[in-house]
Amino acid sequence: MCGIIGYIGPNDATPYLIEGLKRMEYRGYDSAGVAVFDGEAIETRRAAGKIAKLEAALAIDPADGFVGIGHTRWATHGPPTERNAHPHLSADGTIAVVHNGIIENSGTLKAALQELGYEFRSDTDTEVLAHLIQELFEGSLEEAVINALRKVEGTYGMAVVSSRDPGKIVAARKGSPLLIGIGEGENFLASDPSAILAHTRQVVYLNDGDVAVIERDRYKVLDVDAMPQPRDVDRISWDLAAIERGGFAHFMLKEIFEQPTTVENAMRGRLILEDGTAKLGGINLSHEQLLNIDNVIITACGTSWHSALIGEMMIEELARIPVEVEYASEFRYKNPIVTERTLCIVISQSGETADTLAAMREAKRRGARTLGFVNVVGSTIAREDDGGVYLHAGPEIGVASTKAFTSQVVALALFTLKLARKRELSVTRGREIAQALHELPAKVQQVLDTAAKIEEIAEEFKRASNFLYLGRGYNFPGALEGALKLKEISYIHAEGYPAAEMKHGPIALIDEMMPVVFIAPHDAVFDKVVSNIHEVKARKGKTIVITSRDEPALKGLVDYEIRIPETVDMLMPILAAVPLQLLAYYIAVKRGSNVDQPRNLAKSVTVE
């Protein structure tokens, strides 16, 4: 989703802006632009489409200066055209603004500004900010920004430069992440640490309500009343190599192949094999608090919501606590039953998903204790939750989530073990699950070793128009996830269902043109799934079956088999996820899709 970068220092800003924007490409965007103060005036260059087009525009007409801001836009208000691309200039051209988020009262503000004679040149809500800051400017850029924000409703991560108060970038945050990067004789601003990591690891994360003034060799953070606010300097620990492709054709493939390591990292130092439990330092829940949980709500979006469904089954089966899984976007508009004895688990790879963050805040407001299962360290959810479990999957760049999903399921399994062992789970069963977790990384590697076979299957089905994914029990959420992966990156229509639900409707779709992926390992519901495979074969559907044994019951029913190792039922979705990710990946590549940045999607969805 939209990305912001800012540079102020002794060097020409534009190369830093372009480099930062490229580092954020993975977030998804459809236009880009920069604004640079050249000592006299603000120069903007903008382009619809990829950053390469912006670079081409800059090559023809360079923009040089020591202070600048840049932006990648993911369209919300108005199509992805050059005129809607950021930065937006004030009417007099002295103020440039880049903005992530949505100004909810932009219509009212626009009408008021038009009354004053301002003419609008774009369809965006952001342009309102540029004119409003011009209108309120009396010599100090930060004062004008603060006064403008008093009139603004909505969410923003924004950066502003002005030729009338040069030598500074003013930034403000409410609901959309921003951080200051502290360099030597130069400073940076970014919405994503990856944008500045090549230059500094020292960062200050801004909080909602902060306004920052960034100069070449100092910065300050203010609140909305212009009072200085102390903020800690954090250090980013992961390195740039972790966000580069390392020889793989795509980030997605690299991230799929990283899973033996990321699954291991999610458990590192946490699994206590001999006690059949887990140690989770960050959850901030006492023994009594763990015992006093009456119910659990898990809320998330997309892939993270699928892992939530698996977590629900684990916690109910082993800890015997009622669990509800809610789409974060729905939860905040319901009247959910939440008490002080409700534990609300929030799952998010990015830690910035607007719907998930809002759901967490709503659960907190109603008195629940919140736990964030988050990958990105220092993200907003991680900073606002009451406690949490980091996934330690490393940066996930591919828009389609892969390694974060398997790490989420591992983290949920660890949490379930901890919770369940405090309650009813016997040490024997706890040990069995802990041992199975311990063996997982090697088993994930075994699945990856079958990638060539999965690529062959992809070749057979690359022209399909529809796909059905079916599974039962723990593997039903896996079916949803398999379908989501395929549609996200290959644009093939795909649906996931509980296998037995097929006969209540989707079975009407089955004919010789319909590939059906079954997740059918040897588990508690295997025999039931075999009956469903019969139903598909009887209607000439093509079956791709992910299974874990040489099963006589499958004889004659399987057109394409993918073999995965065995594990305990609750961890099977982790092993089954890998071939589903690979199948989606290879099909998408064969169809020529932009796998890492599929159309219309953003890595981090920071709008409601």
Ligand code: AGP
């Ligand atoms: C996953 O492949 C998707 N791109 C998407 O559904 C994603 O899982 C969702 O937007 C939630 O993101 P989060 O985990 O960062 O909160």
